[in-house]
Amino acid sequence: MIVTALGAPFAVGLLLLLLRENVPGRAAAWLGTAAMALSLILLGLVWEGRSVVSGEVDEVWIRSLGVALHLGVTPISWPFLLMGAFLGLLCCVWLVREDTSPALVGLVLVISASSLGVFASLDLLLFFVFFELxxxxxxxxxxxxxxxxxxxxxxxxxxxxxxxxxxxxxxxxxxxxxxxxxxxxxxxxxxxxxxxxxxxxxxxxxxxxxxxxxxxxxxxxxxxxxxxxxxxxxxxxxxxxxxxxxxxxxxxxxxxxxxxxxxxxxxxxxxxxxxxxxxxxxxxxxxxxxxxxxxxxxxxxxxxxxxxxxxxxxxxxxxxxxxxxxxxxxxxxxxxxxxxxxxxxxxxxxxxxxxxxxxxxxxxxxxxxxxxxxxxxxxxxxxxxxxxxxxxxxxxxxxxxxxxxxxxxxxxxxxxxxxxxxxxxxxxxxxxxxxxxxxxxxxxxxxxxxxxxxxxxxxxxxxxxxxxxxxxxxxxxxxxxxxxxxxxxxxxxxx
Incomplete structure (x- = not known):
């Protein structure tokens, strides 16, 4: 669930950047709104309680360095995740206008997904990658x-x-x-x-x-x-x-x-x-x-x-x-x-x-x-x-x-x-x-x-x-x- 919450806006953002010449601005903004709404809903549903790491995903990424694709929601990160997804959603709604550039919507989605990745990371290197992304x-x-x-x-x-x-x-x-x-x-x-x-x-x-x-x-x-x-x-x-x-x-x-x-x-x-x-x-x-x-x-x-x-x-x-x-x-x-x-x-x-x-x-x-x-x-x-x-x-x-x-x-x-x-x-x-x-x-x-x-x-x-x-x-x-x-x-x- 948490992978989808991060991946949906990131994938849609990259798609809009690639197809920026072929997608109307208003349609791009609505697509971005849908992606961020899905992310917000999934992040809200993933919460299991403050005594656990909710929605934990832990898969080996770079074995030689001991790096893992380790994601999860903690009592500290959950409010940040919800706020980040919510503001990303509202940014896409704000861009629902004819003269909006699809590329701008795509960049907003990539930025939002990368920020959510920081809040969800439980691996130091993964944290840094999202931090820079x-x-x-x-x-x-x-x-x-x-x-x-x-x-x-x-x-x-x-x-x-x-x-x-x-x-x-x-x-x-x-x-x-x-x-x-x-x-x-x-x-x-x-x-x-x-x-x-x-x-x-x-x-x-x-x-x-x-x-x-x-x-x-x-x-x-x-x-x-x-x-x-x-x-x-x-x-x-x-x-x-x-x-x-x-x-x-x-x-x-x-x-x-x-x-x-x-x-x-x-x-x-x-x-x-x-x-x-x-x-x-x-x-x-x-x-x-x-x-x-x-x-x-x-x-x-x-x-x-x-x-x-x-x-x-x-x-x-x-x-x-x-x-x-x-x-x-x-x-x-x-x-x-x-x-x-x-x-x-x-x-x-x-x-x-x-x-x-x-x-x-x-x-x-x-x-x-x-x-x-x-x-x-x-x-x-x-x-x-x-x-x-x-x-x-x-x-x-x-x-x-x-x-x-x-x-x-x-x-x-x-x-x-x-x-x-x-x-x-x-x-x-x-x-x-x-x-x-x-x-x-x-x-x-x-x-x-x-x-x-x-x-x-x-x-x-x-x-x-x-x-x-x-x-x-x-x-x-x-x-x-x-x-x-x-x-x-x-x-x-x-x-």
Whole structure:
């Protein structure tokens, strides 16, 4: 079942890339929607309970290296898998339009399938292969369909100037992530040598050197300050679906890796780097909030905000506690849903006004496009952590994890980080309130491009609003998976 869940979108994506000249854009998007819907359903059905590895597949792949096609769903990976498939599905729905390129749909499917492969991998080499497999397709998504404020967000009318900007941003993204991957690969080799195995469930510890390399590799993907500089430009130029996948799925490859490889698999040496990780996390929270406050481009604002939200997740991971585990998973999922809604809304605005500049979009959206404005405001207040919405619990659980100190941080370290994180909460509220005032409120100035949400846009928005509300009022749906310690990094969780 899990092989089909990964293979279906991957096979359909490759097929669309090969037949891109012969398949209508709308048909390609519907085909991609069907493939991702099948993947989401299968991943939901594969779950057998938190005490086992669900849907485990373990077949020899490269016998001489001890590499296996080892896939499975753990209590940590299941929420990431569902979120990744769900966002991939919505990206395909978003592309249901006549001018969509079948190649873009194919790349979205390959990226989604590769990301799901990371979350499902239980073999280190297989993990790394999937980790890298999504990089080149994402380069093409940004470089070929990317845009600046002078071209539509779907890239249908690419201009030479915007194309150059997009290629520069895509190349910077690729160079940063490949460099991080090189560090990750060296760390994995050291771990495999020390443990004598590539199976994640069998590895109980490794050296500090390997842990540092692996953490640095994931820090680029997360991203942590100062390894974040690829992110704003990549988001600013990427098409809407590229931004959603980057923020909702790609960043989670980093946090998931820190959860499983960086911490649970190497709990002992991870304590040596945890204080530095917590420091980098809270630095990102405060610094990104200050950067957000001076942004005019809405997509860049959302990109910088992602750095701050990932800082909360990293702070939770660094505590190495049970509540920290729950906070990291919940925060990652909540961020994927809320930021996905923000980027879809920003994409809808850019499609209308040809720009993501808040100055160009203009004020008074409540009076000009009420449903578009309401969707944006809901996403913004969810992102700033309004109680009753998913973003609230992600931040609150991370703050609680720091307050309770955890397993590896000292009280001065944890509480200092907590103080900066609380400051970050206030700053986050400030810059999102500013964005709401600049866009939704004020005297409406009618624009010829003003229009309400279309059917496709409304379906995508509603599909994201529902889980944001459900997780906001019933966080136990997700937190309940971690009511008891979950030994992800040891074979004890196997059937």
């Amino acid at each position: 999504a990089l080149i397709p994402m380069w093409f998504v940004i470089a070929w369909w990317g845009s600046t404020d002078h071209s539509p967000s779907d890239g249908s009318d690419r201009q030479s100037g915007s194309g150059n900007v997009a290629r520069v941003a895509a190349t910077r993204f690729l160079l940063f992530t490949v460099t991080g991957s090189a560090l990750l690969l060296v760390g994995i080799v050291i771990v495999a040598r020390d443990a004598g195995s590539l199976q994640i469930l069998d590895i109980a510890g490794s050296s500090v050197v390997a842990t540092v390399l692996i953490v640095l590799g994931f820090a680029v993907k997360t991203p942590l300050v100062p390894l974040h500089t690829w992110l704003p430009d990549a988001h600013g130029t990427a098409p809407t679906v590229g931004s959603v996948l980057l923020a909702g799925v790609f960043l989670k490859l980093g946090t998931y890796g820190l959860l499983v490889l960086g911490s649970r698999m190497m709990a002992g040496p991870f304590g040596e780097v945890a204080p530095y990780l917590a420091g980098a996390g809270v630095l990102g929270i405060v610094w990104s909030a200050l950067a957000c406050y001076v942004q005019d481009d809405l997509k860049r604002l959302i990109a910088y905000s992602s750095i701050g939200h990932m800082g909360f997740v990293v702070l939770a991971i660094s505590t190495q506690s049970r509540i920290g585990l729950a906070a990291a998973v919940f925060g990652s999922v909540a961020h994927g849903l809320v930021t996905g809604l923000l980027f879809f809304t920003a994409g809808a605005m850019k499609d209308r006004f040809g720009s993501a500049s808040m100055r160009i979009i203009g004020r008074g959206l409540y009076g000009r496009s009420p449903w578009l404005a309401t969707t944006f405001v809901l996403a913004a207040v969810a992102s700033l952590g309004l109680p009753g919405l998913a973003g609230f619990w992600g931040e609150l659980l991370s703050l609680r994890a720091a307050y309770e100190v955890g397993e590896v941080l000292t009280k001065p370290q944890a509480w200092t980080a907590l103080g900066f994180a609380v400051l970050g909460v206030a700053l986050t509220t400030a810059y999102f309130v500013r964005a709401i005032r600049l866009l939704a409120q004020g005297e409406p100035v009618p624009h010829e491009a003003d229009r309400e949400l279309g059917v496709r846009e409304a379906v995508v928005a509603a599909a994201l609003v529902v889980p944001i509300l459900v997780l906001g009022v019933a966080p136990g749906v997700l937190v309940g998976l971690y009511d008891a310690p979950v030994p992800v990094g040891v074979r004890a969780v196997a059937p």
